[in-house]
Amino acid sequence: xxxxxxxxxxxxxxxxxxxxxxxxxxxxxxxxxxxxxxxxxxxxxxxxxxxxxxxxxxxxxxxxxxxxxxxxxxxxxxxxxxxxxxxxxxxxxxxxxxxxxxxxxxxxxxxxxxxxxxxxxxxxxxxxxxxxxxxxxxxxxxxxxxxxxxxxxxxxxxxxxxxxxxxxxxxxxxxxxxxxxxxxxxxxxxxxxxxxxxxxxxxxxxxxxxxxxxxxxxxxxxxxxxxxxxxxxxxxxxxxxxxxxxxxxxxxxxxxxxxxxxxxxxxxxxxxxxxxxxxxxxxxxxxxxxxxxxxxxxxxxxxxxxxxxxxxx
Numbered sequence: 614x615x616x617x618x619x620x621x622x623x624x625x626x627x628x629x630x631x632x633x634x635x636x637x638x639x640x641x642x643x644x645x646x647x648x649x650x651x652x653x654x655x656x657x658x659x660x661x662x663x664x665x666x667x668x669x670x671x672x673x674x675x676x677x678x679x680x681x682x683x684x685x686x687x688x689x690x691x692x693x694x695x696x697x698x699x700x701x702x703x704x705x706x707x708x709x710x711x712x713x714x715x716x717x718x719x720x721x722x723x724x725x726x727x728x729x730x731x732x733x734x735x736x737x738x739x740x741x742x743x744x745x746x747x748x749x750x751x752x753x754x755x756x757x758x759x760x761x762x763x764x765x766x767x768x769x770x771x772x773x774x775x776x777x778x779x780x781x782x783x784x785x786x787x788x789x790x791x792x793x794x795x796x797x798x799x800x801x802x803x804x805x806x807x808x809x810x811x812x813x814x815x816x817x818x819x820x821x822x823x824x825x826x827x828x829x830x831x832x833x834x835x836x837x838x839x840x841x842x843x844x845x846x847x848x849x850x851x852x853x854x855x856x857x858x859x860x861x862x863x864x865x866x867x868x869x870x871x872x873x874x875x876x877x878x879x880x881x882x883x884x885x886x887x888x889x890x891x892x893x894x895x896x897x898x899x900x901x902x903x904x905x906x907x908x909x910x911x912x913x914x915x916x917x918x919x920x921x922x923x924x925x926x
Contacts, residue, residue: 624668634706635660642699647828648821649692655812656700663707680809681709682776684798685788687814690860693788694750696814700786701746710784714745720754723768731764735771739783746784753793758800769801776807817860822849826864835872836892844896845871851904871898 630636639657646653666679681704685693694717701715718738725731739747749755749772756765776785787804789797791813798805817825823846830837837845848867852858875898879886 624672626664626668629664629668633664635664635703638699638703638706642696646692646695647824648817649696649814652692652696652812652814655810656696656703659700659810660703660707663704663709667707678781679709680780680807681784682780682808683784683786683810683812684794684805684808685786685812685814686791686794688790688816688858688860690862690864691814691816692861693814694748696812697746697748697786697788701748701784704746704784710745711782712744714742715748716742716745717748717750718742719750720765723749724755724763724765726764728764731767732771735768739771739775739779743779743783746786748786748788750788751790752787753789753797755797756801769804773801773803773807776804780807816853819846819849819853822853822860822864825861826868829865829868830894833868833872834892835894836889837894838896840896841894841899844899848899848902848904851908855904855907867899867902868894870902874898874901 639653639660642656643653663679663681669675683700685697687693697717698715701710702713704710705713716738722738723731723735725734754765755769757763758766772785775783787794787808823842826845826849827837827842845867849864852863852867871894875894878895878898879890
């Protein structure tokens with residue numbers, strides 16, 4: 614058996630986990646990201662699979678190169694880009710990518726506007742990402758079949774060829790909205806067959822959105838009191854029911870607009886302000902949002918058209 618490890622030789626997986634820093638990276642993922650429990654669990658499972666595959670290889674057991682291309686699907690603002698960055702760090706620490714490189718791209722980076730423009734653009738992005746991770750957001754927009762002059766098909770073909778030929782030197786993560794990505798994969802079965810891991814990102818709950826907002830507020834050295842916290846909860850409860858809600862992105866927008874109202878309110882105040890007032894976002898700064906006024910209009914009782922007193926008005 615030469616240098617092969619004896620079958621009964623003990624292997625300390627915990628020590629290997631600590632030596633690779635993967636445990637710390639996974640713990641940081643759990644600690645830093647609010648919610649996303651099924652996503653964190655799936656990334657932990659993938660990391661465990663890769664760690665054991667590496668240990669098998671070191672023990673002289675069969676351990677073919679795993680397919681690492683991934684698909685992240687979910688609504689906007691659910692943390693797909695953030696998790697992709699953390700995943701890239703994990704893959705590098707485990708030795709499955711040789712460079713700590715994370716390149717984020719979109720259709721605009723890959724697809725050209727005229728014949729002969731797409732291939733060099735796509736290959737340039739691939740060149741920058743080689744040895745690391747390429748993350749393509751809103752990947753379902755790569756090809757628009759309804760447009761006869763769309764060149765996205767060429768970009769997809771180049772990506773599929775690279776995924777197959779360079780799979781030992783590049784990990785591709787495609788991201789997008791769930792239903793659109795399903796349609797995208799249905800029209801590109803060769804692309805789906807090259808992806809080993811499909812990870813679904815759930816929407817955040819109201820409590821999770823509020824926790825994200827509080828984290829954003831603290832990072833900017835603002836504070837909320839009980840009244841402003843209640844107002845923010847009401848705002849989020851209404852906002853999630855409206856179109857174009859984007860989870861954490863919409864939360865950040867709400868905080869930014871509340872800061873704007875807070876600043877305007879203080880500048881208009883004729884009397885001196887305290888340091889606390891400089892820091893505290895009040896309930897009024899949230900309740901001035903159009904989300905509340907639109908809700909009041911939508912829920913206001915409507916006049917009864919059959920009321921005789923309204924006849925002729």
